[in-house]
Amino acid sequence: MSNYWPIALFFVIVIGFALTSLGLSRLLAPNRPNRVKNETYESGIAPVGEAQQRFDIRYYTIAMLFVLFDIEAVFLYPWAVVYDVIGIYGFVEMLLFIVLLLAAYAYAWRKGALDLG
Amino acid sequence: MQVKFPDVNLLALWPVIALVVTALVLLVVVVVRPRLEGAFYALLTLAGLAVALVLTLIQAGSTPISTFAGTWRTDDFAVFFTLVILAASILAVFLSEDWLRLHNVGQPEFYTVLLCGTVGMITSVSATDVMTLFLGIELMSVPTYLLTGFAKHERTSNEGAMKYFLLGAFSSAILLYGLVWAFGVTGSTNMDAIARFVANGGGESRPAILLALLLIITGLGFKVAAVPFHMWTPDAYQGAPTVVTAFMSVAGKAAAFGALVRLLTQAFPGLSGDWGPVLVVLSVITMLLGNIVAIVQNDVKRMLAYSAIGHTGFMLVGLSTWSPSNRFGAASVLFYAFMYVFMNMGAFGILAWLENHGGGTTLDHLDGLWSKAPAAATSLAVFLLGLMGFPLTAGLWTKVFVFQATAQAGYTWLGVLMLLISAVAAVFYLRVVVRMFMFEPKLAIASPSQPLMVIGLAVALIGTVGLFVLFTPVLEFAERAVGIGA
Numbered sequence: 253m254s255n256y257w258p259i260a261l262f263f264v265i266v267i268g269f270a271l272t273s274l275g276l277s278r279l280l281a282p283n284r285p286n287r288v289k290n291e292t293y294e295s296g297i298a299p300v301g302e303a304q305q306r307f308d309i310r311y312y313t314i315a316m317l318f319v320l321f322d323i324e325a326v327f328l329y330p331w332a333v334v335y336d337v338i339g340i341y342g343f344v345e346m347l348l349f350i351v352l353l354l355a356a357y358a359y360a361w362r363k364g365a366l367d368l369g
Numbered sequence: 370m371q372v373k374f375p376d377v378n379l380l381a382l383w384p385v386i387a388l389v390v391t392a393l394v395l396l397v398v399v400v401v402r403p404r405l406e407g408a409f410y411a412l413l414t415l416a417g418l419a420v421a422l423v424l425t426l427i428q429a430g431s432t433p434i435s436t437f438a439g440t441w442r443t444d445d446f447a448v449f450f451t452l453v454i455l456a457a458s459i460l461a462v463f464l465s466e467d468w469l470r471l472h473n474v475g476q477p478e479f480y481t482v483l484l485c486g487t488v489g490m491i492t493s494v495s496a497t498d499v500m501t502l503f504l505g506i507e508l509m510s511v512p513t514y515l516l517t518g519f520a521k522h523e524r525t526s527n528e529g530a531m532k533y534f535l536l537g538a539f540s541s542a543i544l545l546y547g548l549v550w551a552f553g554v555t556g557s558t559n560m561d562a563i564a565r566f567v568a569n570g571g572g573e574s575r576p577a578i579l580l581a582l583l584l585i586i587t588g589l590g591f592k593v594a595a596v597p598f599h600m601w602t603p604d605a606y607q608g609a610p611t612v613v614t615a616f617m618s619v620a621g622k623a624a625a626f627g628a629l630v631r632l633l634t635q636a637f638p639g640l641s642g643d644w645g646p647v648l649v650v651l652s653v654i655t656m657l658l659g660n661i662v663a664i665v666q667n668d669v670k671r672m673l674a675y676s677a678i679g680h681t682g683f684m685l686v687g688l689s690t691w692s693p694s695n696r697f698g699a700a701s702v703l704f705y706a707f708m709y710v711f712m713n714m715g716a717f718g719i720l721a722w723l724e725n726h727g728g729g730t731t732l733d734h735l736d737g738l739w740s741k742a743p744a745a746a747t748s749l750a751v752f753l754l755g756l757m758g759f760p761l762t763a764g765l766w767t768k769v770f771v772f773q774a775t776a777q778a779g780y781t782w783l784g785v786l787m788l789l790i791s792a793v794a795a796v797f798y799l800r801v802v803v804r805m806f807m808f809e810p811k812l813a814i815a816s817p818s819q820p821l822m823v824i825g826l827a828v829a830l831i832g833t834v835g836l837f838v839l840f841t842p843v844l845e846f847a848e849r850a851v852g853i854g855a
Contacts, residue, residue, distance in 0.1 A: 255573070334372075341374050355393045362400040 313365045320360075324353055375438035381495075382441075384421040384428070384451060385488055391417025392484040395477045407476045411466040411821060414480040415459065418487075422455045425586035429846075439559055440498035445850040446703075449493035450627040453706050457486045457620035460714040461566040463825025467725050471608075476517060483616070486512030490620055494627030499548040499558045499636070502628055506544065506592065509624055510537050513617050517609040529608020536591060536601040544588025550581035551636070568639040582637060582644055586651075589632070592625035593681050596655040601750040611724050614670065615717030618677040623706040626684060629701050634691055634851070641692045648689035648782060655788060656682030660794040670720055670730040672797055673713075676756060679794060680709060686787050687771040690778035696851050698774040703847035705771065708763040708840075711832030712755035718826050719749040722819070728812060735801060737810030746805045748830050755833045757798040758791050763836035770844065 292299040331338075331346050354361065379386070394417075395410060425448055428434075455480035461483060489508025496502035514537060518530030552558050554577045555566040560643045571578040575595040575688050590598040606614045633644055659679030666672035690698035720730045722745065727734050755762035768791060775784030836843065 256577075336375075337372050351392070352389075356394045358400045359396045362403070 310368065313360075314368075317360060317365060320353060320356060324350070373383070376436060376824040378434050378436035379511070381428075381434040381436045384455070385425040385491055387417055387421040387424060388484050388488050388491075389613075391420075392481045392488075394461045395481045396485075399477045407470045408466060408821070410476040410480055411462055412483065414462050417484065418455060418459045418462065419778025422452070422459070425451045425455060435497070436720055439493075439561075440501040441495050442497040443495055445846070446627075446631065447495040449703055449846055449850040450623060451491050453623045453710055454487060454490045454494070454620045456710050457616060457623065457714060460710070460718070460825050460829060461612055461616040461620070463821050464615065464714070464721055465610075466720040466821045467819040468610055468612055468721055471725055472520065474521070479516070479519060482512045482515050483830060486516070487620070488614075490624035490627075493624050494631065495705070496628075496631070497560050497635070499551060499563070500561065502632065503541075503545055503548055506589075506625070506628060509539060509621060510541060510592070513537075513613075513621055516613040516616070517605050517751070519613060520608075520610050523608070525604075525608040526610065527608070528635075529605040532601050533605035538743070540588050540591030540598065542582055542588075543591075547581045547586075547588055550577060550584060554578055554581065561637040564638055570639060577639075578640070579643060581646070582640060585632060585643060586629075586647060589625055589629045590651065593622055593629065594678050595651050595681050595685060596678065599655070599658070599678050599681075602678055603671055605720070606677065607671045609667065611670060611717055611721035611730070614674070615714050615721070618674070619710050619713050622677070622681065623710070626688075626702060627839055630688060630702055630851075633688070634696070634699055638693050643840045645689050645691065648685050649780070652682050652685035652689055653783070653786065654682075655679070655685060656790045660790050660797075663794070664797045665740070666797070668722075668729075668731050669735060669801055670717075672801075673716060673720070676794065676797070677713070680705075680713075680756070683768070683771055683787060683791075686783055687691045687774050689783070690774045690780050692778065695778050696853050697770075697777055697786055699851040700844070700847040700853060701767075701770040701774040704840075704844055707765045707843050708833075708836060711829045711836065712752050712762070712764055715829030715833060716749060716752035716756060716824060718822065718829060719745055719752065722822060722826075728851075729752070730803055732801070733811055736804050736808040736812070738805040741810055748826055750802045750805065751830060751833055753798040753801055757795050761834050761837055763840060764833070765837065766840045766844075771847075 292303070327346070327349065331342060335342060391414060396412060398405065398413070406712070410635065428443055429445070429448045429452075433442060435442045465479065465483075466476075469479055480637045486509055487511070489505050490511065491505070493502055493505030493509055496505055501775075514530055514534040517533050518526055520526035548558070551563055554571070554574045555563045557563060557566070567578055587598065592599070594602040606618060609617065633641070637644060656679055659675050659682055663675035663679065666675060684702050687698045687701035687705060692698075723734060723738075724730050735749075738749070751762060755764035758764045758768040768788065771787060772784040775781055775787070
């Protein structure tokens, strides 16, 4: 068990640091709230409307497509960088991956997922 | 720089490749020829599943193949569960065409998702690396969430899918956390390496190993619907299209049990004295709650959902008796999963037909079914008697061998308790039979016979009755799969 003491100590320090800094800030900082200060923080711009609003269902399709191509890009970059090392083995593997994606992409296209009108 | 590629033996993967290719072809067919008859997609899917089944049967005779740097093993254990899963998928396709056509929902999409789920299930029972196992569990879970919500205009279906998704994601996280603890302590994700590490009980890391084990049992407890991790089950099973309920409760459960048995008996065999008693407790409360709550249900579909929880309890009884020197408990679980396919797919199949053409699945809808549709009533009676464990059906042997496992392991009291609870369960199974055969019909039913559905139900019926006689090969295969006489 003695191997685990550093981990336990780490947890104690992390929680202790968080509690101490929050507590000190609560004790030392002046607290003068007003209406403007209590507004939702929107990076300095005056907030508009409610946070709980409805989104167009099409955002979900776009999000799905984004994930599709995002993952593809994430895989393709390192693959291209080490292509000279992994050779034909890597080429075939990536080809399989792209064929799978292509089928899904063709399906999404056909079903009108890219039609945003 | 020299890269060492993992060895890839595609022989181990042919069934999976066949399924993935079929799923892709389905998607591409939608793109190229959008207006095809629904039955075409069903037949295409069945062809893919049949090819996978044949390829798996070929693997059954050959020597085990370990590939992908020891993360995947196609051995008797994997082949056994793959056969169970493929049988359930094939029956699900036969039974689903009717519902899909009546509700005009996307047939190719349904089959694609079903095939992806099947691939995930096969992955989770073939994995010998805990990360591959987790990947398989996820690839199985995500399609089943989708299938649960496939009746997208029905609120109950949406509700069931949402609950299933949230609790499923939650349980996957718990399972993953347990696997990560196991990796953190043992330094490996390979099941054999973990087994070597815990062979002597884990030494000074024992508390951490036990925590990992607890988290893993909790995570997979959700997937097999063991009490107290069953909360999602009744709503998901009732809300899902009936055929999907059948598929989830048979194939999904078989895959989750496969993963559980593989993990506990291959990665943590040295700790069977620790996880055995935990499973005993889980099995007792699962059997009790599932079978007792089923009695008060008025909707037969919901009743069978609770009955499915009860069956999880019976299977856990078998697994809890496992120890390295007495492996019959695991064999009884495999045997149970195999027989359960035919009985449960058949029972839900009749309910699906009744829902499609009779309007619902409550006891009132079943009143006097015998006088209106004798074949359906008789079949449902046979399936329910099978689930009950009645002689002349394969269900009898499932209970017999679990009982034998408890007796061999010195847990006879648990076996007796299981038989007592089975007797209680007879109340709600027989009530349905009585209402079908002895009550006057209340509601009208149109009974067109659907060719695909009739074939599926006939296969289930032949399986339920035929395996009562021909159970020996299945039992021998199950014993070989868990390493008895190897």
